[in-house]
Amino acid sequence: MHFTWTQLIPGVGYYYSHIATLAIVSILLMIIGVYARVSLGSGMTAVIPTSKFSVRGVFEVLTETIGKLADQVIGHHGRPFAPYFTALFLYILINNFVGLIPGMLPATQNFNTTFALGIFSFLAYNIIGIKYGGLGYLKHFLGPVWWLAPLMLAIELLSHVLRPLTLGLRLANVITGDHTVLGVFLGLFPVGPAIPFYLMGMLVSTIQAFVFTLLSMVYIALATASDH
Numbered sequence: 087m088h089f090t091w092t093q094l095i096p097g098v099g100y101y102y103s104h105i106a107t108l109a110i111v112s113i114l115l116m117i118i119g120v121y122a123r124v125s126l127g128s129g130m131t132a133v134i135p136t137s138k139f140s141v142r143g144v145f146e147v148l149t150e151t152i153g154k155l156a157d158q159v160i161g162h163h164g165r166p167f168a169p170y171f172t173a174l175f176l177y178i179l180i181n182n183f184v185g186l187i188p189g190m191l192p193a194t195q196n197f198n199t200t201f202a203l204g205i206f207s208f209l210a211y212n213i214i215g216i217k218y219g220g221l222g223y224l225k226h227f228l229g230p231v232w233w234l235a236p237l238m239l240a241i242e243l244l245s246h247v248l249r250p251l252t253l254g255l256r257l258a259n260v261i262t263g264d265h266t267v268l269g270v271f272l273g274l275f276p277v278g279p280a281i282p283f284y285l286m287g288m289l290v291s292t293i294q295a296f297v298f299t300l301l302s303m304v305y306i307a308l309a310t311a312s313d314h
Contacts, residue, residue, distance in 0.1 A: 125140065
């Protein structure tokens, strides 16, 4: 059992450190989001991109980049989901990065957190699929051949039920492994030799946030494909 800064919060303890971290990151991102929205302004000011580096500029670039990726993965109807994917990516990324701070336990290292994110993604793409495809979305669970419908239904249901589980396991296990390696080297070499592992940790954290977001895009693309 290792010390974490969140243990200093009354009533938290070690086993609830990931919940405290999740709450801190959530509050921080809400504050940043509100500040970015206020900076955006209204009217023509909100349409014209900012010409200087700022919180608003970072959000604009990130949302535009993820929006273009959504266009490629989902299609022309993927752009409206750019804010959702941007929020999902940032939420996971910042939680991953927090774990790089000595004495902080990342919420994404706990399977309860990542599984909850997986369930959120699962509910999102199914709701969107029903909204876009109606009954047509439910038909794809039965397959193209009617006499194989019972078998295809069982396979499709199992596949869909396992998606939040695999999303959660992949994220939690990779982040746990990465931060464990970093923690070992920090214990041996607090500075100097540990720097490459910090860089590796940042890369892994970014990739895992991107993979989770990309898979969520793919699921929405599959869920809305029956509508086109």
